[in-house]
Every structure is written in C-alpha cells, then in structure tokens.
Amino acid sequence: MKMNVPLSAPDIGPLERQAVMQVLSGSVLSIGPQLEAFERLVAGYVGVKYAVAVNSGTSGLHLVIRSLGIGEGDEVLTTPFSFVASANCMLFERAKPVFVDIDPLTLNIDVSKIEEKITPKTKAILPVHVFGYPADMREILDLAKKYKLYVIEDACEALGSRYHNKMAGSLGDIGVFAFYPNKQITTGEGGMVVTDRSELADLCRSMRNQGREEGNGWLEHCRLGYNYRMDELSASLGVVQMQRIDEILNKRQAAAEKYSTRLKEFAQVELPYVGPEIKMSWFVYVIRVPDRDRVLQYLRARGVGCQTYFQPIHLQPFYTKMFGCQKGNFPVTEKVASSTLALPFASNLTDEQIDYVVETLAEALN
Numbered sequence: 001m002k003m004n005v006p007l008s009a010p011d012i013g014p015l016e017r018q019a020v021m022q023v024l025s026g027s028v029l030s031i032g033p034q035l036e037a038f039e040r041l042v043a044g045y046v047g048v049k050y051a052v053a054v055n056s057g058t059s060g061l062h063l064v065i066r067s068l069g070i071g072e073g074d075e076v077l078t079t080p081f082s083f084v085a086s087a088n089c090m091l092f093e094r095a096k097p098v099f100v101d102i103d104p105l106t107l108n109i110d111v112s113k114i115e116e117k118i119t120p121k122t123k124a125i126l127p128v129h130v131f132g133y134p135a136d137m138r139e140i141l142d143l144a145k146k147y148k149l150y151v152i153e154d155a156c157e158a159l160g161s162r163y164h165n166k167m168a169g170s171l172g173d174i175g176v177f178a179f180y181p182n183k184q185i186t187t188g189e190g191g192m193v194v195t196d197r198s199e200l201a202d203l204c205r206s207m208r209n210q211g212r213e214e215g216n217g218w219l220e221h222c223r224l225g226y227n228y229r230m231d232e233l234s235a236s237l238g239v240v241q242m243q244r245i246d247e248i249l250n251k252r253q254a255a256a257e258k259y260s261t262r263l264k265e266f267a268q269v270e271l272p273y274v275g276p277e278i279k280m281s282w283f284v285y286v287i288r289v290p291d292r293d294r295v296l297q298y299l300r301a302r303g304v305g306c307q308t309y310f311q312p313i314h315l316q317p318f319y320t321k322m323f324g325c326q327k328g329n330f331p332v333t334e335k336v337a338s339s340t341l342a343l344p345f346a347s348n349l350t351d352e353q354i355d356y357v358v359e360t361l362a363e364a365l366n
C-alpha cells in the first residue's frame with residue numbers, strides 16, 4: 001500500500017492558530033508587542049543579550065555582514081556544504097566567500113584546513129552548523145582570536161543545539177537563526193540575529209527598519225536600510241513555537257532515535273554521527289547510502305519525500321561562472337554530497353510513517 005510521507009512538516013497547533021487570530025482581531029500588524037516578546041524569548045533561550053527578528057534567515061545573514069562592515073575585497077572563510085544563502089550573503093556586499101572543505105564525520109567546516117586559507121583580506125569565519133550539528137567552535141574561536149577575525153555563526157539549522165553545553169548561536173560574535181517552515185520552529189518566513197554586542201544589535205535593528213534610529217522620526221533615515229521587518233502575525237506564531245520548543249525538540253529527538261534504531265540494522269546505510277561534545281537539535285535526518293540517486297528515485301516514486309541535502313555551493317552554476325569553481329576543488333564535500341539522503345522528518349512523524357519509510361528504503365537497497 002502506497003503512503004505519502006512529506007519531506008518535512010511544521011508543528012502548528014491550536015495555540016498557534018489562536019495567537020495569529022488574536023493579532024488579526026487587533027489593529028497592530030507590524031512593529032508591535034509580539035515582535036518584542038518573540039525577541040525576548042529567543043534571547044533568553046539562547047542565552048544572549050540581544051535578539052533582532054527579521055523576515056528571513058537570509059535577511060539576517062545580510063544584516064550581519066553589513067553590520068560588521070564586510071564589503072568589497074574582503075574574504076570570509078566558510079563551508080561549501082550548506083544551503084546557498086550562507087555564502088550568498090557575502091556576495092550581496094561584494095565580499096568573497098572562500099570555501100574550506102569539510103570534515104567527513106561532522107560534515108562541518110574542517111578546522112584543520114582553515115589556517116592555510118587565511119590572507120590579509122580575511123575578515124571573518126562563517127561556520128554553518130549543518131543539519132543542526134555545531135561546528136568545532138573551540139578551534140574556530142582560537143583561530144579567530146589569533147588572526148583577529150569575526151566569527152559569524154550560521155545557526156539557521158541549529159536552534160537548540162548545544163556544543164560543550166553552550167547554545168549554538170551564542171558562541172561567536174553574532175549568530176543567525178531561521179524560521180522557514182522546515183526548520184525546528186517556524187514563523188512562516190522569518191529569522192533572528194543574536195549577539196551580546198549592543199553596537200551590532202543596534203545596527204541590525206536600524207538596517208532592518210529602513211535605516212531608522214530609535215527616538216528619531218519615522219521619515220528620518222540615518223543610514224542605508226532595508227525592509228527586513230518581521231510582521232506581528234509571524235512573531236505571534238514564533239512566540240507560541242518558543243513556548244513549545246522543548247516539546248517540539250523532544251519529539252524530533254524521539255523521531256530521530258526511532259530512525260536510528262531501525263536503520264542501524266542496515267549494513268549499507270551510514271547513520272548521522274553525533275559526537276560526545278554535542279547535544280543535537282534535529283533539523284533533518286540525513287543518511288548516506290550507496291547509489292543514492294537510484295535510491296532517491298525509488299523512494300520518491302513510492303511517495304517518500306526525500307532530498308539530496310546539499311548540492312555543494314561551489315558547484316552551483318553561478319558560482320562556477322563567478323569564481324571558476326570546478327569539480328574536484330573540495331573532494332570531501334563532493335564525495336559526501338553524492339551520497340547524502342534526507343528522509344522525511346518532522347516532530348509529528350508517526351510510527352506508521354517511519355515504518356513505511358524504513359520498509360521502502362529496505363526495498364530500494366535490495
């Protein structure tokens with residue numbers, strides 16, 4: 001019997017619906033109390049002084065690059081194994097992403113290969129906590145200190161993950177979360193910049209709001225700004241999702257454990273690695289399989305939503321054109337990317353759905 005299991009699904013319940021309806025019955029749809037409440041909840045949860053909500057993770061990354069003054073001619077070290085926005089944010093400001101290959105176990109930037117890529121133009125390191133797995137932040141922070149570089153955490157996939165018991169997003173100079181519907185929590189579209197540095201938070205706050213400054217008039221613009229504001233409907237969703245975050249993350253953890261228990265019997269399947277220094281907040285459940293493309297086609301044909309997270313950024317068509325990147329530039333990334341397969345994953349994944357995915361995968365591998 002065929003079943004349709006989506007690749008991801010948001011966890012939206014009656015409390016979320018009630019909160020959004022309540023905003024709709026009032027007259028404040030933007031710049032209101034929900035935004036402030038959501039920012040306070042995220043700052044408190046992550047353990048940082050400031051949180052600035054924006055309308056996407058990508059907007060957040062852009063504001064971070066601008067707030068640090070990174071621009072034309074500057075270089076930022078980052079990973080090619082990520083969603084494209086983590087490198088695009090540099091291109092928005094004519095800075096250059098300089099890729100560093102990844103560690104085959106954690107799938108994060110390989111810290112032993114960072115130093116050789118540092119030049120006088122390097123301004124920052126931007127690790128991505130890929131699939132929710134925090135990067136090797138100790139080594140990254142040590143290098144940043146030695147060479148006076150900023151550390152920007154792309155924590156868009158890692159809300160709630162811990163590294164040596166510290167929250168992802170709170171470890172560098174500044175971090176970014178995202179709330180697209182496939183993330184751990186969602187606001188529809190949305191993102192959040194987090195930092196302990198007031199001058200960076202103030203700049204991001206001003207630039208998300210057309211360059212306005214606190215205390216000045218609505219039509220006074222102190223700097224180049226954007227409209228990257230999060231509206232009250234989205235923020236009200238975020239408030240309820242944050243109130244439920246432990247419940248949501250526990251359900252995701254349970255779903256990941258069920259997959260791992262079932263799939264460890266499969267000799268051809270490589271399970272996601274979780275090191276002792278890590279507490280995972282599961283964003284996706286990604287396995288590695290031989291003959292991945294054939295397996296993916298088989299699963300999709302039988303209604304199992306799956307995806308090839310990620311296609312290396314340096315091999316995206318416009319990167320090969322802009323920077324002359326080629327196959328072979330980052331062999332670990334390319335090898336990993338050819339075998340990764342994201343299975344359906346959500347906090348409300350049912351046992352029947354997991355059974356169906358596992359059984360269909362068994363058929364595909366036989």
Ligand SMILES: *Cc1c(COP(=O)(O)O)cnc(C)c1O
Nearest residue numbers: 056057058083085086156178180
């Ligand atoms: C989701 C994501 C983003 C930001 O995504 P938006 O869709 O703009 O919210 C950035 N980086 C990574 C690694 C992501 O997974």
